[in-house]
Amino acid sequence: MTPKYCSTLLDCIRSGLCRHESGVGIYAPDPGAYKTFAEIFDPIIESYHTGFKHTDKHPATCFGYGSDFPNLDPEQKFIVSTRVRCARSVEGFPFNPCLTKRNYKDLECLIKKPLRALCNEHAGSYHTLGCMDSDDIQKLVDAGLLFKGKNRFLKSANALRYWPTGRGIFINKTCTFVIWVNEEDHIRVIALEKGGDLGRVYERMIVGVESLAHSLKFSRDARLGNLTFCPTNLGCTIRASVHIKLPLLASNRRNFLELAKKHHLQVRGTLGEYSQALGGIYDISNKRRMGLTEYEAVAEMHKGISALIEAECEESRKTRK
Numbered sequence: 001m002t003p004k005y006c007s008t009l010l011d012c013i014r015s016g017l018c019r020h021e022s023g024v025g026i027y028a029p030d031p032g033a034y035k036t037f038a039e040i041f042d043p044i045i046e047s048y049h050t051g052f053k054h055t056d057k058h059p060a061t062c063f064g065y066g067s068d069f070p071n072l073d074p075e076q077k078f079i080v081s082t083r084v085r086c087a088r089s090v091e092g093f094p095f096n097p098c099l100t101k102r103n104y105k106d107l108e109c110l111i112k113k114p115l116r117a118l119c120n121e122h123a124g125s126y127h128t129l130g131c132m133d134s135d136d137i138q139k140l141v142d143a144g145l146l147f148k149g150k151n152r153f154l155k156s157a158n159a160l161r162y163w164p165t166g167r168g169i170f171i172n173k174t175c176t177f178v179i180w181v182n183e184e185d186h187i188r189v190i191a192l193e194k195g196g197d198l199g200r201v202y203e204r205m206i207v208g209v210e211s212l213a214h215s216l217k218f219s220r221d222a223r224l225g226n227l228t229f230c231p232t233n234l235g236c237t238i239r240a241s242v243h244i245k246l247p248l249l250a251s252n253r254r255n256f257l258e259l260a261k262k263h264h265l266q267v268r269g270t271l272g273e274y275s276q277a278l279g280g281i282y283d284i285s286n287k288r289r290m291g292l293t294e295y296e297a298v299a300e301m302h303k304g305i306s307a308l309i310e311a312e313c314e315e316s317r318k319t320r321k
């Protein structure tokens, strides 16, 4: 059992036991679980984050500058939209399966405070899920701005208890900056917009998360970096993704996935993991988040997406010959 919250191995593996189709199937019910159950977590972490060994240490936070990343698709031929998100847990609170109804409310209250200080392009409003109209919720979900809420993997991990208590969303005025409260993680900071300007989107996310860090203390481990509910999100917690159309490359699925793998990219369907690529639009993002800084994770994605676009152009040149 973990020392502070008395979580058991069953609390960690419940989702994988119920859902055999899970990608990973294990979650940390509280921050102590990664140490108490290191024997089961460490090999999964090493495999998912490609080679982050139990002797390795995650580097210090380094966001760098978004301006280092030029627009991936200036002619707007391939990329529909770009999104960068990171996750944070508030120190002193366990993760979903151990959170009480009171904890959810207290967390929401704590997180809401610094949101009022967000200004300029980040300024916006917070909406408690429980007070929102179901049509408004659906519109935000359909626009890819809000979590779906009925995720079967999170349900079987005991992560949806007391729903919608303490859950909510902050949205800026232009719908290009969003914060999710108490979904999978305590906090998800998300920046997104149409087109391929990764640098601008990343910069917006950095300003958002740094602003929250002025007033909230986040859970961090000396070896694992930022602590999250799911081990795939540990470390820098960054997922930088594009919604992209690569019709020629994707027509040979095996080659497409191999090339993505070579660049440490993850390919998802349009509506996220386990979904279909609607209209040939894929969600492609960096896969690794441990052993590399925030800046390095985004750089890896930038380089990989550039390579996929180049491969698509090469296929196009071949068909024209």
Ligand SMILES: Nc1ncnc2c1ncn2[C@@H]1O[C@H](COP(=O)(O)OP(=O)(O)OP(=O)(O)O)[C@@H](O)[C@H]1O
Binding pocket: 081, 082, 083, 085, 141, 143, 144, 145, 184, 192, 239, 241, 242, 243, 268, 270, 271, 272, 273, 283
């Ligand atoms: N590049 C993108 N442009 C527009 N929307 C995106 C982009 N990437 C993801 N989304 C949308 O964001 C929402 C959440 O996606 P998804 O759940 O797959 O990823 P996530 O929020 O990063 O979390 P996790 O990795 O834990 O699943 C979905 O509606 C998805 O369509």
